[in-house]
Amino acid sequence: DSGVTQTPKHLITATGQRVTLRCSPRSGDLSVYWYQQSLDQGLQFLIQYYNGEERAKGNILERFSAQQFPDLHSELNLSSLELGDSALYFCASSVGTMNTGELFFGEGSRLTVL
Amino acid sequence: DQQVKQNSPSLSVQEGRISILNCDYTNSMFDYFLWYKKYPAEGPTFLISISSIKDKNEDGRFTVFLNKSAKHLSLHIVPSQPGDSAVYFCAASFRNTGKLIFGQGTTLQVKP
Numbered sequence: 143d144s145g146v147t148q149t150p151k152h153l154i155t156a157t158g159q160r161v162t163l164r165c166s167p168r169s170g171d172l173s174v175y176w177y178q179q180s181l182d183q184g185l186q187f188l189i190q191y192y193n194g195e196e197r198a199k200g201n202i203l204e205r206f207s208a209q210q211f212p213d214l215h216s217e218l219n220l221s222s223l224e225l226g227d228s229a230l231y232f233c234a235s236s237v238g239t240m241n242t243g244e245l246f247f248g249e250g251s252r253l254t255v256l
Numbered sequence: 257d258q259q260v261k262q263n264s265p266s267l268s269v270q271e272g273r274i275s276i277l278n279c280d281y282t283n284s285m286f287d288y289f290l291w292y293k294k295y296p297a298e299g300p301t302f303l304i305s306i307s308s309i310k311d312k313n314e315d316g317r318f319t320v321f322l323n324k325s326a327k328h329l330s331l332h333i334v335p336s337q338p339g340d341s342a343v344y345f346c347a348a349s350f351r352n353t354g355k356l357i358f359g360q361g362t363t364l365q366v367k368p
Contacts (some may be wrong), residue, residue, distance in 0.1 A: 144299060173354050184301070184358040185259075198355050232299055234353055242291065245356060247299030256268060 146171065148233050148248035156256055160221040163251045167214055167235030173197070174216040176208055176244060179230040181194045192215055192238075260348050261284050270367055275333040277362050279346030281309045282327065287351040289322060291331045294343045294361070298302035303344075304331070 145168035150234035155161055167174050176188040187200035191210035202208075205223075210216040220227060230252050261280045269275045281289075287308050292300035304327070305314040306320045313320050319332045333340055346359040 144301065146299070175355060176269075177358075184262075184360040185356075187355045190353070190355050192354075198353050200355065206278070234299075238354070242354065244302045244305065245354070249297065251297050 143225040143247065144234050144246040146233060146246050148231075148251050149249055151249065152252050154254045154256065155223060156184075156213035157223055157225060160219065160253075161223065162252065163218040163220070163231050163233075163253075165216045165218070165233030165235075165248060167216070168246050171235035171237050171246070172214065173213070173236045173238060174175075174210055175234040175236075176202075176216070176218050177234065177247075179232065179250075180226075180228075181193060188218070197230050220253070225255050228255045230255055258360075260346055260357050261338075262287075262344075262346050262362050263277045263362070264362050265327055266365070268365045269336050270368060271338055275331075275336040275340065275364055275366065277331040277333075277346070277364065279329050280327060281319075281329070281348055283348070284327065285350065286348040286357075288321070288348070288349045289329050290347045290356065291320060292345040292347060293340075294345065300345055305332075306363050308352070336364075338366050338368050340364060340365050347348040351353040 147166040153182045172193045174192045177185040188202040190198040208218045232250045236249045289305040290305040295299040343361045347356040352359045
């Protein structure tokens, strides 16, 4: 158990819809990261938050947005969903932002868009 | 632009033998390189890392080698055990950011 909690574990929805994925980081961790893993792909970095502020951005679509709340949990919002958005979405956390790269990952949220 | 590449999608080895997983990268500015292991239905878990100023790091059965001139790193598992069967991701990071850039992963199967 990494200490990172993601909900929901599975989500099935239709094209055009909007969903919200939730992440609670490990106790004490200030940084939250979101990654997307599509079929046969590595993990693609989407976005990082540190103590409530956006810290780094990757290949995140404009239809996607995220935020980190004062209690440090984070939400990833995916809107106008397309078939290609079907993927595993991982949240990870770390203590700080200038670290050696060791992240603690949740179990992921599997999104299926039909 | 794939900055971190794992060109072998899969690898199969016998229990007790050495497993060697390879990874290539293109950006010479990376500060750290890491290996993560992932079992089905679980998130990736950190395995071992190496700083760009070193060429070897060892932790029990796991050793990571870094060849900066070739922009290549490898993970050696000796001896391999059936419980090592998983997907292994190579990743790289820059010191001033926490984000990791991952390779596509290599599925290791260790046969009893």
